[in-house]
Amino acid sequence: MALVVDTPVMAPMVRKLCLWQPLSDADKRAVLDLPHTLRSFDAGNYLVEEGDSRSDCCLLLSGYAFRQKVAGAGGRQILAMHIAGDVVDLQNSLLRRADHSVQALSAVQVALIPREAIVALAFSRPGVGLAMWYDTLVDGSLYREWMTNIGRRDARTRIAHLLCEFGSRLEAVGLGSTAGYEMPMTQEQIADATGLTTVHVNRILMGLDRQGLTQRTRRSVIIHDWDRLCDVGDFSRDYLHLD
Amino acid sequence: MALVVDTPVMAPMVRKLCLWQPLSDADKRAVLDLPHTLRSFDAGNYLVEEGDSRSDCCLLLSGYAFRQKVAGAGGRQILAMHIAGDVVDLQNSLLRRADHSVQALSAVQVALIPREAIVALAFSRPGVGLAMWYDTLVDGSLYREWMTNIGRRDARTRIAHLLCEFGSRLEAVGLGSTAGYEMPMTQEQIADATGLTTVHVNRILMGLDRQGLTQRTRRSVIIHDWDRLCDVGDFSRDYLHLD
DNA sequence: CGACGTGTTGAAGGAGCTCAATCTAAGTGG
DNA sequence: CCACTTAGATTGAGCTCCTTCAACACGTCG
Structure with missing residues (x-):
């Protein structure tokens, strides 16, 4: 070898x-x-x-x-x-x-x-x-943020937050950007990560698309307005401790 | 001094x-x-x-x-x-x-x-x-369990789980036992820990009392049937890593 | 092609929320 | 020792966000 x-x-x-x-x-x-x-x-x-x-x-x-x-x-x-x-x-x-x-x-x-x-x-x-x-x-910090996400935010916010976290982390390792990235998770997995059901995740995701925030294809997301998505997702990258 | x-x-x-x-x-x-x-x-x-x-x-x-x-x-x-x-x-x-x-x-x-x-x-x-x-x-392990608690269990289970965790931890440091302990949290705090509202926490707690699982006074809990409470709370102490 | 994993949609129901009032215990100050 | 205050617990009624169940669509892959 x-x-x-x-x-x-x-x-x-x-x-x-x-x-x-x-x-x-x-x-x-x-x-x-x-x-x-x-x-x-x-x-x-x-x-x-x-x-x-x-x-x-x-x-x-x-x-x-x-x-x-x-x-x-x-x-x-x-x-x-x-x-x-x-x-x-x-x-x-x-x-x-x-x-x-x-x-x-x-x-x-x-x-x-x-x-x-x-x-x-x-x-x-x-x-x-x-x-x-x-x-x-830092792992612990992410756990705490996820707990807050699941416990104290509504479905739309939770999902937007998850999309933002993914964007930030993928950008940090050069696998994507805040303009979009390959989305490796299925809707079922997003549901299990956010404490929701598949059906509801689907409806919310369609909503985000319809509102012009995102544009999904089978396995990727394009993010049209990063700042607005962060807003919707109550997202601030502090907890990632990236900088 | x-x-x-x-x-x-x-x-x-x-x-x-x-x-x-x-x-x-x-x-x-x-x-x-x-x-x-x-x-x-x-x-x-x-x-x-x-x-x-x-x-x-x-x-x-x-x-x-x-x-x-x-x-x-x-x-x-x-x-x-x-x-x-x-x-x-x-x-x-x-x-x-x-x-x-x-x-x-x-x-x-x-x-x-x-x-x-x-x-x-x-x-x-x-x-x-x-x-x-x-x-x-171990802190991280508790975070993970709480996340699971909040994300994937119904209100009754969540609250019973919290009561069990408290019992186990207090027992480990000699501040209580699985038979009961001083409960330092208000119902509002229990709500904020479990991702619920005060009102709902109250109803569930009253339910547990009524069903003979617990007996609360203002600031303490007596646990009548620990094993059954663990069952209701989907609780297993493994994640505490106490032994 | 057929089958399976995934995404999408509709309809109905319920767990938990909101708002708002009332009750209780434990202070606290006079 | 009692009137007053206040934080917290309790209860009711109505509503909604999310779930459940069930069907259907789509694309990928053997």
Whole structure:
């Protein structure tokens, strides 16, 4: 297998961590040298299943994945979306037992990194460790915003908010822009992420289109008026801690 | 001011961290020696306000506090409850700027610990650092459960779930039991924590009483049948990571 | 082509909301 | 110790946003 030297596999992780905390060259090198094995998953497959005790955590190299939890009555809640560059499972690999599952939304490629290597690196290089700690704190910030979204906003606002978050995050990694992007989620998944039903999501999305805010095709969104959409979605990017 | 040697101020933090990760005696000592200043807040006062950039994080020594975020339309979402022993603000002190606020629910006493001391300790003593990292991960686990609660369970289930979580957590720190406890929240706060309205919370609570599951007085709950309440609340304590 | 996953639409019903009034307990000040 | 105040709990009536159920449309893929 050929090693492509100029674009190392672990580069997305370096880029992500640098968002939270500038890293020294030695720190970057250490992250790039993290031991890992590559792995692919088809859409729909589980990267982690509730109850698993995983000994490695995965860095998402390409594609989309999401976290989910199922409630007793059968409903499923989507808890977070993950895009290329995200370190997906500190949570489930550091804690002994996965309290939720992570599923591939599209075909994904991941790098599996042994838990011990992560921990060792975090404590031998405080710069890296702090960046990783920040990363888990920012995850928490997104959870809090989602909770607010689901608990205290009406359907239209919730969905607009989700579209805005996606736009901002995809833009940050160069996979889209505030003018539009590939939308990887189905309406059912949007429903499960916002605490709504598929039918209602559909009606709201059609409404946004009709009102000239967005223009959807099967798997993409064009956003005609970003500022207005942010307004409708009660969206402010602060909680993403991107800047 | 007399120093009480046999029950050090920082003891609750040691107890909490040991839940996640056994600490060596030297580690414990180091936590106990963390520099700090004591401070009291009256009920309703803010420990942290959205937008603040705090340079210290607080350990809750007594009383109750909660995190909250306000949505554009004016609704407030309560994001988490904190009880004695909780380290309340790694999130807001490590990240540059608070993305939500923390408010005292009752009169509280806190120990303010400088951010730098926390970080220095975390990286000089990996045992402690790992325990603190776990702590932020467990916070995340609670957020995920709450999101599921709000997004995918009906009102009765949500409220029963909240009562169960409280019972389990209070029991873990010896402030109550699964047979009952002092309930510090008003019905308005329960509403804001569960994404409901005060009126509806009231009706559901009365229902639980009428059905013989609970028996409330002004500020306490007696739980007649814990197992059944857990059932109604779709509650399983796994996500608390207490054992 | 047929079948399946996804999106779209209609009609009817209900869980939870809103508004507004009343009740209760626990202060608080005189 | 009592009148007064106030925060919180309780109740009723009407309404609405969202759900449920069920059918149909569309496009993609074997």
